[in-house]
Structures are given as structure tokens and as C-alpha cells.
Amino acid sequence: MGFLALLYPILCLHFMLFYFVQPLPLCHPDQKLALLQFKSSFSYVNSTTFHFRCDQSYPTTSSWKNENVMEDCCSWEGVTCDTALGHVISLDLNCSWLQGNQFNGPIPSSSFSNLQLLTHLDFSANKLEGRLPPSLFELSQISLLRSSNNQLIGPIPNRIVRYSNLEYLDLSSNFLNGTIPSWCYSLPALRHLNLGHNQFTGHITKISSYSLEELDLSSNKLYSSFPKSIYDLQNLTSLSLSSNNLSGLVDLDMLPQNLQLLDLSENSLLTFSLNTNTHATIPDLQELYLSSCNISNFLNFKYFHNLRTLHLSNILYFSSNNLSDLVDLVRLSKNLIDLDLSRNNFPSFSLDINDNDSTFPNLQEVNLSSCNLTTFPKFLKSLHMLEWLDLSNNKICGNVPKWMLGKDSMYYLKLSHNSLTGIDSQISWHHLEYLDLSSNLLQGELPLPPNSTNMVFFSVANNKLSGNISPSIFHLSNARSLGTLVLSHNNFSGKIPRCIGSFHRYLQVLDLKMNNLSGIIPPQIFQKGNMLTTLNFNGNQLEGTLPSSLALCKELQVLDVGNNKLEDTFPNWLETLQELQVLILRGNKFHGIIRDSKAKDSFPKLRIFDISNNKFTGHLPTSFLEHFKAMMNLHEGKTQVEYMRIPGYYDSVTVTMKGLVFFLERILTIFTTIDFSKNKFDGEIPELIGKLQSLKGINLSHNYLTGSIPKSMGNLTNLEWLDLSWNNLKGEIPIELININGLSDLKLSHNKLVGCIPGGKQFNTFTNDSYEGNLGLRGFPLSSTCGRDERKQPPSSAEEDDEESGFGWKAVAVGYGCGAIFGMSMGYFVFSKGKPKWLLRMIEGNDYHRSSKRVKRPRNNNARGGVRRN
Incomplete structure (x- = not known):
């Protein structure tokens, strides 16, 4: 018994070491080979879009190598394996610079007849075209159907479909037209419906899908009154009806109490009713978008206690010409993170509220472009978490204040189209990704952009800057992501620095037009694998020949070397x-x-x-x-x-x-x-x-x-x-x-x-x-x-x-x-002096407003809707 008593703990320890300390299994060789073949089918592209859409972006699959036969593919970036058997179970290649083939052509009409047990079908973000096949709507077990961001046309088949299990329907960002069939609004299990960014017309019929949590019909041509049936959707958390022709009364008191996002921007004649005796109108509302609405009565924002996002861009407020009567900044929620009051040119508009630390302690994103401002608003001084700021198209003059230079948390700053005359030559915004100082009155030498490893966009176009383009500007070589460099319409002289080639893997736009640059075009700036799409040297004094290394610019779309002294x-x-x-x-x-x-x-x-x-x-x-x-x-x-x-x-x-x-x-x-x-x-x-x-x-x-x-x-x-x-x-x-x-x-x-x-x-x-x-x-x-x-x-x-x-x-x-x-x-006047809204609406329609909405980094992975790029 004494021997057995001594042996028992030894056996237990051996058992624990065998099952818990042994190394994890390596991934299977066939799966490793499949991953390497998958990698070889794609190419890398460092698109500027990545840098606005992603917190981080880099070529994830560059770590996938086969140099060592024993290398475990489970250790590769983006790869997750089952810890027991070593099978690859998940791939995460988001923001990985991948570029490859996309499905195109029509959706095969006969492909779904034998797939009656199919529960999830996702065709999104391809180049599919043609009409939606009726067989697609005969899958009785389907719970998720998504075909957004394609080029589909025609109507949704108008038939009675018993989709008893369908919870998620997303056909957004296509060219679908006709009226929206009533069955889309009556599916019993439907929780998410997104038909936005299409060409649907007609009225919004009664919505009886009472399980709906997210409803997006934005950017269509719907012309009904605001649908009262929305008041009965008590599970609704997100409602977007923007960019339509909706009219009538919106009773804010009647909206679902669980609503967190409300977007009614860019509609016709919406009026709002609010019971001022209510202490918490929509208690959970966090995002409110009312831009470009003809608001005809007063909105008291003190009743939106949890508001984190407020967009009142281009408001037309009939009862007063003073926007400060409409938006009392002091009464806005302390939780506010995102504030957009752009394109409100009211003469008496003022934002000079007390700059104390308690005003907006969480405010991170501010858009005050085209607001008739003449100075930097004082309340910005106290925003210690400010990340995104647009003060473009105003009348701000003088120097950029020192307190503004201390906003080291900013990653986006747009001060273009003002009358600024000075800025510290050594800019100190170290986290900046986007800096636009174009169309001002800046003089002297080129202000050096911050030594930021994340710099994506830098523009000082249309100023009065002079001197040489100092090679010291290219300490930006630390900015491995720089995609756009615009120094056009100034008085720069001297030669084009050769070290501009240090950006060859990332730079997409190099615009030096309308300066006094001389010498030759350095052939070293065009290296193999470069990503240049635009090269503009027009209106300088450049000599010599056109370097044959330009043939390495395989992505080049615009080459303009006009009005120089090139001889070839x-x-x-x-x-x-x-x-x-x-x-x-x-x-x-x-x-x-x-x-x-x-x-x-x-x-x-x-x-x-x-x-x-x-x-x-x-x-x-x-x-x-x-x-x-x-x-x-x-x-x-x-x-x-x-x-x-x-x-x-x-x-x-x-x-x-x-x-x-x-x-x-x-x-x-x-x-x-x-x-x-x-x-x-x-x-x-x-x-x-x-x-x-x-x-x-x-x-x-x-x-x-x-x-x-x-x-x-x-x-x-x-x-x-x-x-x-x-x-x-x-x-x-x-x-x-x-x-x-x-x-x-x-x-x-x-x-x-x-x-x-x-x-x-x-x-x-x-x-x-x-x-x-x-x-x-x-x-x-x-x-x-x-x-x-x-x-x-x-x-x-x-x-x-x-x-x-x-x-x-x-x-x-x-x-x-x-x-x-x-x-x-x-066209020249509009794009030089500013955009009259009546003309832009006539020419560009809703795209004017939609393109004006900034592209920004998502705070979470639950991005709503798709974005179509022109």
C-alpha cells in the first residue's frame, strides 16, 4: 500500500504533463500548402482607402513563408488553428492590402434549386451584374442573404416568399430599382434589413417585421411620408432613411425607445414634434443625423442625454436665422464624441463658449467646415481627446495658434480654403495621418510635416511658399504609409529631390505642378514595384529627357509633364x-x-x-x-x-x-x-x-x-x-x-x-x-x-x-x-472658390452630400452599410 501511495502522485503528474504541457500540434501540411497557394493568388496594394478604414493596415500574408519545412502555419498572422487537432479553422485578413480577382457576370439562375438546406449565402463586394434570379428567393432555410456592393440591376422579385427563418437581408449598394416588395417588410424573423444605396422608388408600405433591429433604406428615391409603422418596431436600434424624398411629421416621442442610431438627413420637408415635458425622449439614442433637412421647429437637445454623435450639416431652420438658437452647445450631451455642424453659413454663428475642461470631455471628431468662422473656436482648446478636425472653407486668418499645435492626439486635420498666413515650420502632430493646408496664404519655406510613421496625406497646394523643396521633408520616409504628396501651385524652386524615391512602395499621388522647379526628372524616383497613379509636373522649368524608368510605374493613370523644357x-x-x-x-x-x-x-x-x-x-x-x-x-x-x-x-x-x-x-x-x-x-x-x-x-x-x-x-x-x-x-x-x-x-x-x-x-x-x-x-x-x-x-x-x-x-x-x-x-469657379449648394445638387445630386461625409476609422467592427467608391 505504501508503494501504491507513492506511485499514485507520480502517475497523476505524468498524466498532467502529457495532456497539458505537450506542445500544440502543428498545422497539417496540406492545409499549409493550401494557404500558400491562396496567398499566391493575390497581389498587394497599399490603397489610401485602407488608412482611413483601418486602425492598422499592412501585408499580413507577408509572414506566410515556406522557407522552413517544419514551420508551423498556425503561427502565421491572421491564421487560427484548432488547439486539439491543428486544423485551420479561421482566417482574418482584414486590412491586409490584398488585391485579387472578383466574381463577375450574372448570378446563375439555376444554381440554388438543389440547395434547400442552405442557411448562409454571401455574395457581397464582387462585380456581379444582371438581375436577381427568382430561385434565390426559394431557399426556405436561409437565415442570411447578402449580396451588397455589386452591380445588380432590376427589381426584387415580387412574390409571396415564406422566409420563416430569414434574419439578415442585405442587398445594399447596387442598382436595383422598382418598388420595394411588401414581403420585405413582413418577414417574421427578420432582424436586419439593408436596401440602401439603390434606386428604389415609391412609398414605404406598412412594416410588420416586429423583430427588426436595424433598418436601412437610405440613398434611394423613396417619396413617401414618414412611415408611422416604424413607431411600432420596439426592437429597433438603428434607423437610416437618409437621402430620399420623405416628408411629413416625425414624432420623436413615439420613436422606439431602444433606438441608438437615427439618420433622417437629406430629406425634403421633415418637421419634428417633441414633448418638452419628457425628460428622456429616446433614452439610448447615441447617434443623430439630421443634415440637410428643412427643420421647421425648435429642437431642444437637452433631452438627448446619451448622444454621442450629432450631425446637423447644412440645416435650413425657418424660424430663426441664428443657428445658435437651434443648437445650444452648452446643453449638448457631455457624452458627445462626434459633432458635425458644417455648411451652416449663419452670420451670427458663434462657438466661443467657455473653454473649460468639462464642456465636452469626450469629444473626438469635429466638423465645422463652411461655417463662416473667422477665428479658431475657443472651445476646441479644451478638447484633450480631439482626433478629427475639419475647419476648411471658412475665413480664418492669421497664424495657427500654439494651443492647436499641441493637439498631439489628432490623426486628421483639414484647414484648407482659409486665409492662414503662418504655421510653425516644425509641425508637432506626431500621430497625424491626414494634413491639408491647401488654399491659404502661407509664405516662406515649406512647413515640415510631422515625423509620423502613419502619414497618409500631406498637401500645401495653392499657397505662396517658396525656396527649395528641402530633402529634410523626406524624413517622411519614416511614414511608410504616405500615399499623397501635393506641393502644387507655389513658388518652389531648385531640383526635385532624388530621395523622393524612398516612398516608391506607397506613394500614389505626386503633384508638383505650377512651381519653378528646374533640372532633370530624377530617374531614381521611379523604382520597381511603385504604386504611383498620378504624376503631375506641369508648369515648371524641367529639362532633359523623360526617364525610361517611368515604364516601371505600372499603375500610372495620369502623366502630365506639360509646359516644361523637356527635349526628347x-x-x-x-x-x-x-x-x-x-x-x-x-x-x-x-x-x-x-x-x-x-x-x-x-x-x-x-x-x-x-x-x-x-x-x-x-x-x-x-x-x-x-x-x-x-x-x-x-x-x-x-x-x-x-x-x-x-x-x-x-x-x-x-x-x-x-x-x-x-x-x-x-x-x-x-x-x-x-x-x-x-x-x-x-x-x-x-x-x-x-x-x-x-x-x-x-x-x-x-x-x-x-x-x-x-x-x-x-x-x-x-x-x-x-x-x-x-x-x-x-x-x-x-x-x-x-x-x-x-x-x-x-x-x-x-x-x-x-x-x-x-x-x-x-x-x-x-x-x-x-x-x-x-x-x-x-x-x-x-x-x-x-x-x-x-x-x-x-x-x-x-x-x-x-x-x-x-x-x-x-x-x-x-x-x-x-x-x-x-x-x-x-466648373472652374466652383472648384476654385467653393461649391454653391444649388449648383452641386443640380449636377451631382445626392453624391455631393454623400461624398462630403468623411471616411473615418470605425470604432468597432459593426460597420453599417457599404460604401461605393466613384
Whole structure:
């Protein structure tokens, strides 16, 4: 017995060591191989979007290596294994810079007939298109159905569906239309319904899904009154009906008491009723969005005790012109974290409340852009947790105060479009990721951005800064994430620092246009694996050749080196850049013959091609023109106004339109033009130019072109201006040109054209200037007339009636021409001086407001809805 008593604890210890101290099992070799194959199917992309969406972002899978056969894949970042058997059970690759293929095409209509036991189906964030197949709505056991962030069209099938188990339905961020079927509102188990960011119309019918916790119908075209059935959804915690045409009364007292998020912004005529005797109207309400609402009565915010987010951007308050009557800051919740009062230009608006520490102890994000401010609001001084601040588009002058420089907690600061004259040359915001000081009156040397390892965006464009671009600015090399560097429209001189290449793996935008920089373009700044999408050196004094290392910029979309002193032959190697959309070489000393393309797909995405005002010779580059696929059917199916942009930055370009030089601060994605003017090209204009049917403008003037005007130009039905002046063209003006209804500017002067000018339509609007210097031309508007039987296209009887009544084609087209010039000029004014809200609503619709909402880091993983990027 004594021996057994001694042996028992030894056996117990052995048992414990065997089961609890032994090493965890390694992952299975086949699963390790599968992970490595999975990794090889993706590529990395350091998108600026990651830095606003994620607390941290880096290439997680870079730790996945097979150098050591015995290496345990369970130790790799993002991989979780079962501790008992070593099986891989979970992958977390969020914010990991992964870029790869996406599913595209329609959802197969017959794929779901044999999946009746399916409970979860998620197609979100792909490129799926076409209609929703009816079979998708016959899965009786489904509990989660999600196909958000795709390109689906058409209506939701309108049928009675017994989805007794469906709890989560998300079809947001597509192009679905029609009315929302009533069955979507009556599913008994439904807890989450998101149909936002589509094109649904009609009324919101009665909602009887009483289990609903989250309801999102935002950014559609719904025009009903505020649905009273929402008052009965007592489990509702999140309600978003923003960006519709809702009207009527909202009784805040009647809303569900569990509501935590209420977003009614950007609607028509919402009025609010509040019983002021109620001490806790919605006791749990944390986020309130009422931006761009026509609020017609007083809201007393002292009854929202737990409010953490308040957005009252662009409020129209009828009973008073003093926004401080609407928002008494002292009465706002002490729990407030996010405050947005932007775009409220009330003259008496003041935020100079006492700057004591107890006002907003938790406030982290403040947006006061376009609020008519003349000074930095004093209450900001006491915000010790401030992280996000936008004071742009105000009238703040003088220096940035020292107390502002001490806000070391900030990661986002936008002070653009003010009248600031000074800032400490050594900025001390060490956690800053986004800094925009553009469009101020800053003078002297370049203020050095903070030595932050997280810097993503830095802009001092449109100031009066001078001196050299000091290499010391590139202590930003510590900022491994820098994606955008904008120093344009200043007076910087000297050379471009070579060490700019230290950002080659991260930098997407390098904009140094409109300065006095000299010397060569350093070839070292373009290294293998760089992420550049925009390179703009326009309007400097740069010399030498275009470095062939530019061919390493495989992601480049915009290359603008116009108006410099570069001297080179045409860089044919640029045709290898398959993403290039804008190529500007104008105003340099490029020369020689443009050789025929040897590539199968030369410049397939090019939309703006400007090589004007150089010394090119030989024939027009026909081999390039036949590959310009993006100029053939570019905007087919495009319905929305979109610009070339990344978050915080819009691409810009200087172009010649209708004989005038315009600086476009934003480039429409449907804008296409070619400009070969002021060179020494000879030979004929190729017929294939008629295939470029998306072109808005063609300028071939001031060359030595011969032959006749191609009849195929009549196929360019989107053309608005055509300049063939100052050449040696002969023959008659093709009658086919009358098919270009939008042509408002035509220059054929100083050629050798003969015959009768076509009559009718827009040709009745052009003046003598369009034809002077062609001694053989006859007909309107010249003094040498054509006989009635000689006119190529006499006006129809309807046109003659219009002319007799004083409303002929001349008046209409002159109006068109003036309208186009006005539109471009107004575009320059809007983007230079500010955005009139009436004009932006007319042009951009809801996208104006939606794009104005900042992209910020989520506080948790429960992000609501999807974001579609233009």
C-alpha cells in the first residue's frame, strides 16, 4: 500500500504533463500548402482607402513563408488553428492590402434549386451584374442573404416568399430599382434589413417585421411620408432613411425607445414634434443625423442625454436665422464624441463658449467646415481627446495658434480654403495621418510635416511658399504609409529631390505642378514595384529627357509633364502602361517622327492625349489611334457624374477647348480629347479617326496636313469642338458633319477647301471665322453664295418656320456654345472658390452630400452599410 501511495502522485503528474504541457500540434501540411497557394493568388496594394478604414493596415500574408519545412502555419498572422487537432479553422485578413480577382457576370439562375438546406449565402463586394434570379428567393432555410456592393440591376422579385427563418437581408449598394416588395417588410424573423444605396422608388408600405433591429433604406428615391409603422418596431436600434424624398411629421416621442442610431438627413420637408415635458425622449439614442433637412421647429437637445454623435450639416431652420438658437452647445450631451455642424453659413454663428475642461470631455471628431468662422473656436482648446478636425472653407486668418499645435492626439486635420498666413515650420502632430493646408496664404519655406510613421496625406497646394523643396521633408520616409504628396501651385524652386524615391512602395499621388522647379526628372524616383497613379509636373522649368524608368510605374493613370523644357523623341515605351488614362506632353521640345506601335494594346485606357506645341514630324500616329479603345465607347451606360479621384485629391488638367485654355480642377471620367496642334505633322487625316466616337474635342490645327476631311468624322456624334485650321486640307466639307448635333465650335480656316458649305442645323450658326482663308468656299455665312440647288443640306420646313419665328438653329446652337463655355467656366469657379449648394445638387445630386461625409476609422467592427467608391 505504501508503494501504491507513492506511485499514485507520480502517475497523476505524468498524466498532467502529457495532456497539458505537450506542445500544440502543428498545422497539417496540406492545409499549409493550401494557404500558400491562396496567398499566391493575390497581389498587394497599399490603397489610401485602407488608412482611413483601418486602425492598422499592412501585408499580413507577408509572414506566410515556406522557407522552413517544419514551420508551423498556425503561427502565421491572421491564421487560427484548432488547439486539439491543428486544423485551420479561421482566417482574418482584414486590412491586409490584398488585391485579387472578383466574381463577375450574372448570378446563375439555376444554381440554388438543389440547395434547400442552405442557411448562409454571401455574395457581397464582387462585380456581379444582371438581375436577381427568382430561385434565390426559394431557399426556405436561409437565415442570411447578402449580396451588397455589386452591380445588380432590376427589381426584387415580387412574390409571396415564406422566409420563416430569414434574419439578415442585405442587398445594399447596387442598382436595383422598382418598388420595394411588401414581403420585405413582413418577414417574421427578420432582424436586419439593408436596401440602401439603390434606386428604389415609391412609398414605404406598412412594416410588420416586429423583430427588426436595424433598418436601412437610405440613398434611394423613396417619396413617401414618414412611415408611422416604424413607431411600432420596439426592437429597433438603428434607423437610416437618409437621402430620399420623405416628408411629413416625425414624432420623436413615439420613436422606439431602444433606438441608438437615427439618420433622417437629406430629406425634403421633415418637421419634428417633441414633448418638452419628457425628460428622456429616446433614452439610448447615441447617434443623430439630421443634415440637410428643412427643420421647421425648435429642437431642444437637452433631452438627448446619451448622444454621442450629432450631425446637423447644412440645416435650413425657418424660424430663426441664428443657428445658435437651434443648437445650444452648452446643453449638448457631455457624452458627445462626434459633432458635425458644417455648411451652416449663419452670420451670427458663434462657438466661443467657455473653454473649460468639462464642456465636452469626450469629444473626438469635429466638423465645422463652411461655417463662416473667422477665428479658431475657443472651445476646441479644451478638447484633450480631439482626433478629427475639419475647419476648411471658412475665413480664418492669421497664424495657427500654439494651443492647436499641441493637439498631439489628432490623426486628421483639414484647414484648407482659409486665409492662414503662418504655421510653425516644425509641425508637432506626431500621430497625424491626414494634413491639408491647401488654399491659404502661407509664405516662406515649406512647413515640415510631422515625423509620423502613419502619414497618409500631406498637401500645401495653392499657397505662396517658396525656396527649395528641402530633402529634410523626406524624413517622411519614416511614414511608410504616405500615399499623397501635393506641393502644387507655389513658388518652389531648385531640383526635385532624388530621395523622393524612398516612398516608391506607397506613394500614389505626386503633384508638383505650377512651381519653378528646374533640372532633370530624377530617374531614381521611379523604382520597381511603385504604386504611383498620378504624376503631375506641369508648369515648371524641367529639362532633359523623360526617364525610361517611368515604364516601371505600372499603375500610372495620369502623366502630365506639360509646359516644361523637356527635349526628347516620343517615348514609345509609355505604351506599356496599360492603366494610363491621361497623357500630357504639351508645350515642350519633343521632336521627330512618332514610330508605329509594336504592341498589341497600346494605351487601351487613354482618354486625354495632348502632345500639342512641340516639334513632332511625319504622319499622325495612326497605329496608336486604332488602339484607343477608351475613346471608342467610353461612357456607354454611364449615368452619373464621376471624377478621377482618390480620397482627398482630385486629378486636374489644363486643356485647350474651343480655342481657349482651361484649367479643369476636376476631370470627368467621360471627358475625352486629342490635341496634336502646333506641330509639323504632314500627310492625311486617317479615316479610322471616325471610330473614336466618345471624343468631345479634336484639335489638329497648325500643322501641314493634306488631303480631304474624312467623311468618317460624321460618326463622332459626341464631338463639341473640331479645329482643323491652318493646314493644307483640300476638297469639300463633308456633308456627314451635319450629323454632329452637339458641335458648337468649328474651325476650318486657312486651308484650301472648296465648294459649298453644308447648310442646316448647327452649320447655320457658324460665323465667317470658321471658314476664312479658304478662297474656294461658298455659301452661308460667306458673301459668296451658293445657288439653292447647290446647297448640300437645305433646312427642313420646320427649321424654316423656326427661323421665321425668331427661334432658329442659330439661336439654339449659340445658346449651346455659350452654355458649354459657361459650364466649363462655372466648373472652374466652383472648384476654385467653393461649391454653391444649388449648383452641386443640380449636377451631382445626392453624391455631393454623400461624398462630403468623411471616411473615418470605425470604432468597432459593426460597420453599417457599404460604401461605393466613384
